[in-house]
Amino acid sequence: MAEKNTKIRQISDFGEFGLIDYLTKDIKYKNSELIKGIGDDAAVFESGDICNLITTDLLVEGIHFDLIYTPLKHLGYKAVAVNLSDIYAMNAIPKYITISIAVSNKFSVNVIEELYSGIYLACEQYGVELIGGDTSSSLSGLFINITAIGQAKKEDVVYRSGAKKNDLICVSGDLGAAYLGLQILEREKKVFLADNDVQPELDKFNYIIERFLKPEPRKDIIESLKKYKILPTSMIDISDGLSSELLHICSKSNLGCKVFEEKLPIHDQTFLTAEMFNLDPAIPVMNGGEDYELLFTIPLDKKDEIEKIPNVAIIGFMTENKDEKFLIAKNGVEIPLIAQGWNHGEVE
Amino acid sequence: MAEKNTKIRQISDFGEFGLIDYLTKDIKYKNSELIKGIGDDAAVFESGDICNLITTDLLVEGIHFDLIYTPLKHLGYKAVAVNLSDIYAMNAIPKYITISIAVSNKFSVNVIEELYSGIYLACEQYGVELIGGDTSSSLSGLFINITAIGQAKKEDVVYRSGAKKNDLICVSGDLGAAYLGLQILEREKKVFLADNDVQPELDKFNYIIERFLKPEPRKDIIESLKKYKILPTSMIDISDGLSSELLHICSKSNLGCKVFEEKLPIHDQTFLTAEMFNLDPAIPVMNGGEDYELLFTIPLDKKDEIEKIPNVAIIGFMTENKDEKFLIAKNGVEIPLIAQGWNHGEVE
Numbered sequence: 039m040a041e042k043n044t045k046i047r048q049i050s051d052f053g054e055f056g057l058i059d060y061l062t063k064d065i066k067y068k069n070s071e072l073i074k075g076i077g078d079d080a081a082v083f084e085s086g087d088i089c090n091l092i093t094t095d096l097l098v099e100g101i102h103f104d105l106i107y108t109p110l111k112h113l114g115y116k117a118v119a120v121n122l123s124d125i126y127a128m129n130a131i132p133k134y135i136t137i138s139i140a141v142s143n144k145f146s147v148n149v150i151e152e153l154y155s156g157i158y159l160a161c162e163q164y165g166v167e168l169i170g171g172d173t174s175s176s177l178s179g180l181f182i183n184i185t186a187i188g189q190a191k192k193e194d195v196v197y198r199s200g201a202k203k204n205d206l207i208c209v210s211g212d213l214g215a216a217y218l219g220l221q222i223l224e225r226e227k228k229v230f231l232a233d234n235d236v237q238p239e240l241d242k243f244n245y246i247i248e249r250f251l252k253p254e255p256r257k258d259i260i261e262s263l264k265k266y267k268i269l270p271t272s273m274i275d276i277s278d279g280l281s282s283e284l285l286h287i288c289s290k291s292n293l294g295c296k297v298f299e300e301k302l303p304i305h306d307q308t309f310l311t312a313e314m315f316n317l318d319p320a321i322p323v324m325n326g327g328e329d330y331e332l333l334f335t336i337p338l339d340k341k342d343e344i345e346k347i348p349n350v351a352i353i354g355f356m357t358e359n360k361d362e363k364f365l366i367a368k369n370g371v372e373i374p375l376i377a378q379g380w381n382h383g384e385v386e
Numbered sequence: 387m388a389e390k391n392t393k394i395r396q397i398s399d400f401g402e403f404g405l406i407d408y409l410t411k412d413i414k415y416k417n418s419e420l421i422k423g424i425g426d427d428a429a430v431f432e433s434g435d436i437c438n439l440i441t442t443d444l445l446v447e448g449i450h451f452d453l454i455y456t457p458l459k460h461l462g463y464k465a466v467a468v469n470l471s472d473i474y475a476m477n478a479i480p481k482y483i484t485i486s487i488a489v490s491n492k493f494s495v496n497v498i499e500e501l502y503s504g505i506y507l508a509c510e511q512y513g514v515e516l517i518g519g520d521t522s523s524s525l526s527g528l529f530i531n532i533t534a535i536g537q538a539k540k541e542d543v544v545y546r547s548g549a550k551k552n553d554l555i556c557v558s559g560d561l562g563a564a565y566l567g568l569q570i571l572e573r574e575k576k577v578f579l580a581d582n583d584v585q586p587e588l589d590k591f592n593y594i595i596e597r598f599l600k601p602e603p604r605k606d607i608i609e610s611l612k613k614y615k616i617l618p619t620s621m622i623d624i625s626d627g628l629s630s631e632l633l634h635i636c637s638k639s640n641l642g643c644k645v646f647e648e649k650l651p652i653h654d655q656t657f658l659t660a661e662m663f664n665l666d667p668a669i670p671v672m673n674g675g676e677d678y679e680l681l682f683t684i685p686l687d688k689k690d691e692i693e694k695i696p697n698v699a700i701i702g703f704m705t706e707n708k709d710e711k712f713l714i715a716k717n718g719v720e721i722p723l724i725a726q727g728w729n730h731g732e733v734e
Contacts, residue, residue: 057495058521061502067515069481081517083482085537086434094533096486096520133417134431138444138531147405154409167415169429172444173406176527183486183520183531185442189433 077290078198079127079275080188089195091188093124099179106230107223110149112251114156117182120277122164123255123330125188127275129196129263134169135161138183140176153182164257194269196334201272201291205335207354208270208344210259212303213280214319217326218311219243219250245307253330260332262347270334281324282377283333285363287356291335294362295375297354324365324375425638426546427475427623428536437543439536441472447527454578455571458497460599462504465530468625470512471603471678473536475623477544477611480536482517483509487531488524501530512605542617544682549620549639553683555702556618556692558607560651561628562667565674566659567591567598593655601678608680610695618682629672630725631681633711635704639683642710643723645702672713672723 058076067075073089074082080093097103097117105113118135125132137157141150161168166186226238240247255275263270272291274283280302288295302323312319335356336344344350354366364372410424421437422430428441445451445465453461466483473480485505489498509516514534574586588595603623611618620639622631628650636643650671660667683704684692692698702714712720 057498058519060495061498061521062516065516067517069515072482072515072517075515075517076519081482081484083517083535085436085438088433090433090438090535092482092484092518092533092535094484094486094518094520094531096488096522096529096531098488098522098524098529100525101488101523134420134429134440136429136440136442136533138442140444140446140449140529147408150405150409167417167420167423168410168413169415169420169423169431170440170442171406171424172442172531173409174444174446175449176446176529177448178526179524181444181446181488181524181529183442183444185440185484185533187431187438187440 074197079124082195084192089190089192091125091128091130091190092185093121094183094185095121097182106227108251110152111156114153115160115252117184118157118160119253119255120330121184121186122166123275125186126255126257126260127273127332129194129260129270129273130188130190132164132166132186132188134167134187136169136185137171140174140181142178143175196270196273198272198274198287199290201287201293201335201356203293203356203358204338205271205356206338206341206352207295207297207335207356208350208352209303209331209333210256210350211331212305212308213276213329213331214322214326215246215249215305215308216253216328217322218308219246221315222247243307243311245305246311250328253328255330256332266343266346268336268340268343270336273332273334276329276331276333277327279325279327280333281375284375285377287335288360288363292360294357294359295354296357296364296366298366299368301351301353303351422545427472430543432540437538437540439473439476439478439538440533441469442531442533443469445530454575456599458500459504462501463508463600465532466505466508467601467603468678469532469534471623473534474603474605474608475621475680477542477608477618477621478536478538480512480514480534482515482535484517484533485519488522488529490526491523544618544621546620546622546635547638549635549641549683549704551641551704551706552686553619553704554686554689554700555643555645555683555704556698556700557651557679557681558604558698559679560653560656561624561677561679562670562674563594563597563653563656564601564676565670566656567594569663570595591655591659593653594659598676601676603678604680614691614694616684616688616691618684621680621682624677624679624681625675627673627675628681629723632723633725636708636711640708642705642707643702644705644712644714646714647716649699649701651699
């Protein structure tokens with residue numbers, strides 16, 4: 039008698055996006071007001087003549103953050119920022135957030151107040167309001183779940199799926215810094231744990247560390263795009279590394295792409311730190327993560343307009359052949375893009 | 387030199403609702419489309435001519451549920467149900483949910499599929515759609531955060547604050563069952579842990595156990611109220627015990643109340659189980675919790691209409707003097723209501 043295959047699949051068998059895809063693969067939406075469910079930076083539903091957008095993110099102590107080197111105020115700020123980034127990535131305006139926190143009873147209230155001070159600072163900075171939440175004890179560790187709600191006119195919402203052949207691929211800001219900032223913090227943590235008297239030397243890494251600890255979602259870019267009347271054909275925020283996000287745009291838009299190594303925006307400190315770690319600087323850019331910059335595509339005829347916006351780089355273009363998704367290295371070699379996203383132990 | 391008072395407040399120093407109130411005490415809302423922020427069953431904001439409602443709940447293993455006696459399918463169902471209950475409690479229709487889950491990598495995927503099967507069952511039962519979420523590993527324990535979004539016309543939304551003097555106080559269903567169901571499960575768990583060969587005898591407690599494990603939000607009551615054209619003046623769902631919820635309505639509406647012990651709706655099994663535990667059955671009704679029934683007030687002139695709706699009991703009335711909030715016992719004694727809500731270690 040043949041043995042039945044009864045292997046139990048473990049959660050760790052699934053890749054970064056595998057589990058949520060697997061669990062939600064059979065969902066069929068029925069509500070005609072629901073424009074987009076699972077599968078973009080945020081879900082989109084109409085109510086009246088307005089689109090509402092909703093996105094949610096869970097941050098887990100020991101998985102997404104380490105309280106040894108993360109000030110709680112920064113953590114609160116970042117928890118809000120990463121959700122707002124998802125709303126901006128749909129070309130919408132974030133309006134409201136809710137926050138659920140589970141925290142050990144051993145924490146003092148001052149600690150939670152610090153966290154909230156960062157939350158409130160981000161709310162004020164980006165004009166959003168905290169409208170609800172839940173608070174619970176946890177048996178161990180700190181858990182923060184934030185849900186953000188944004189709004190936009192239906193015709194303004196930008197999805198991952200709208201890129202067209204020959205569209206220019208653009209990114210805001212610079213990339214790879216947050217990943218290297220984290221590497222510095224991890225290195226200094228090890229030094230500190232080995233000898234508590236050694237004070238970390240972080241001054242010359244201040245830019246990349248701040249990029250990791252206190253990312254700013256690109257509200258300014260959304261405003262500039264509006265000012266110059268550029269409606270991106272597709273957009274996504276860069277949370278898992280440029281490579282992974284490019285693959286999302288290609289897959290959802292059913293196209294390929296070419297991006298050029300020489301065009302990648304890299305900060306001097308990122309460049310020098312990569313060299314210090316004996317890393318090709320393109321690696322943290324392509325496969326690092328937590329940049330929270332915007333990756334978007336625009337029609338070719340918007341080239342003159344986009345060049346007027348500071349802090350936006352054109353890095354490549356969309357191609358027809360969906361099997362060709364390449365980084366063109368400085369020496370001309372075509373390197374296939376692979377998804378090797380930011381891995382902090384997430385199952386999604 | 388006088389010693390400065392630098393006592394550090396611990397989270398456990400705060401009462402059940404204390405921490406969230408404390409952390410959010412300084413919030414001032416600016417957005418005129420935001421009708422209700424923190425402080426009701428759900429937040430309410432307008433978009434176009436529709437009101438959107440949003441509520442969020444966090445369930446933590448070891449605090450809110452015990453996997454020893456909680457089937458995962460039931461847990462998924464309940465996690466959705468308790469959020470929908472908050473939306474119904476605003477007289478609105480739930481439309482969408484998002485789910486964030488943090489789960490130990492040791493769990494098999496089958497376990498998570500069980501949880502999701504309950505989530506999907508509740509979605510289908512109540513006509514809501516799962517539109518987003520996040521999944522993460524946890525270092526220990528299972529965390530589930532659900533956010534529900536509902537909609538209603540602005541004039542239909544019912545808050546906690548609208549009760550008027552002499553309004554009738556009504557509740558749906560029966561109360562106190564879930565609390566006693568939990569006591570039975572806890573008792574059988576102890577017996578089982580002491581001797582694994584003893585099989586629990588749960589048959590004669592099936593109703594109260596199901597009330598705890600698989601509560602049903604009262605969509606039917608909202609539909610009946612609409613059918614009979616009764617717009618409650620105030621409403622709340624009963625998650626922390628009738629006493630606590632009555633105090634919320636009184637406090638938000640700036641009134642007092644009188645409710646009558648002889649009018650409290652109690653199921654036979656609840657009654658018998660309370661007697662078995664040597665408990666006055668009024669205690670789990672007033673100070674138990676997790677009933678997920680609706681508590682609402684209606685104008686006196688709707689008395690004939692409300693009596694046409696099955697499973698609704700009139701239990702008392704609102705009074706002018708906000709310092710008089712009483713349960714009138716069967717012997718006529720006036721017992722002041724106290725908030726002694728459901729305590730599962732929550733800090734909110």
